[in-house]
Amino acid sequence: MDAVLGKPLIPERSGIMPTISTILVATDFSEASDAALNYAKSLATAFGATVHVLHVLEDLAAHAWTTEVYVAALPGVHEEMEKQARERLDACLTPAEREAFKAQLALRTGSAFVEIVRHARDVKADLLVMGTHGRGAIAHMLLGSVAERVVRKAPCPVLTVRQPEHAFVHP
Numbered sequence: 001m002d003a004v005l006g007k008p009l010i011p012e013r014s015g016i017m018p019t020i021s022t023i024l025v026a027t028d029f030s031e032a033s034d035a036a037l038n039y040a041k042s043l044a045t046a047f048g049a050t051v052h053v054l055h056v057l058e059d060l061a062a063h064a065w066t067t068e069v070y071v072a073a074l075p076g077v078h079e080e081m082e083k084q085a086r087e088r089l090d091a092c093l094t095p096a097e098r099e100a101f102k103a104q105l106a107l108r109t110g111s112a113f114v115e116i117v118r119h120a121r122d123v124k125a126d127l128l129v130m131g132t133h134g135r136g137a138i139a140h141m142l143l144g145s146v147a148e149r150v151v152r153k154a155p156c157p158v159l160t161v162r163q164p165e166h167a168f169v170h171p
Contacts, residue, residue: 024119031131
C-alpha cells in the first residue's frame, strides 16, 4: 500500500492475476544471462511455465564494410560460431530441467534485438527475461543497448537482470 496515496502498489485489474505460461530467456552466455536464466527457472517453477532459451548470432555479413571482403576472408567462421553456440545452448539446461520446463532451445542469426522480439512473438511469450550488462554512458551511447531496444518493442513484459550479486536469496 502506498503510504502517500493510499493505493495498492500493484494496480488490480478486475482481480485477475496475469498468467505466465511461456517464458523466453535471451542469452549471450554472459554472467548476466546466466542470472536471467536462473530467474526464469524460478519463475517457471512458480507458475508451471515452459521455458524457451534463445541465442542470437550476429550476422557477420551485416557488420562487414564490404561483404565480399569479410566473408571471403573468413570461410567457415559462421559455421564454427554456430556449432559453438549450439553446444553452449545445449549446456544451459540439464536434461532434467529440459523435461521439467518443457524447454525449447533456439538459435537465430541476425540483429539481436530484432530476433529476440521476433522470437517472443513467434512463441507467444508471456514474459521475456534477459540480462543486461550495465555499460557506462559512453559505451551505451556508441553501442546502444539490446535490452533497452527489446523493452521498447517486445510484445510482452520484459524482466531485465543486471548483475548476479543483486539476485533474490531464498531463506
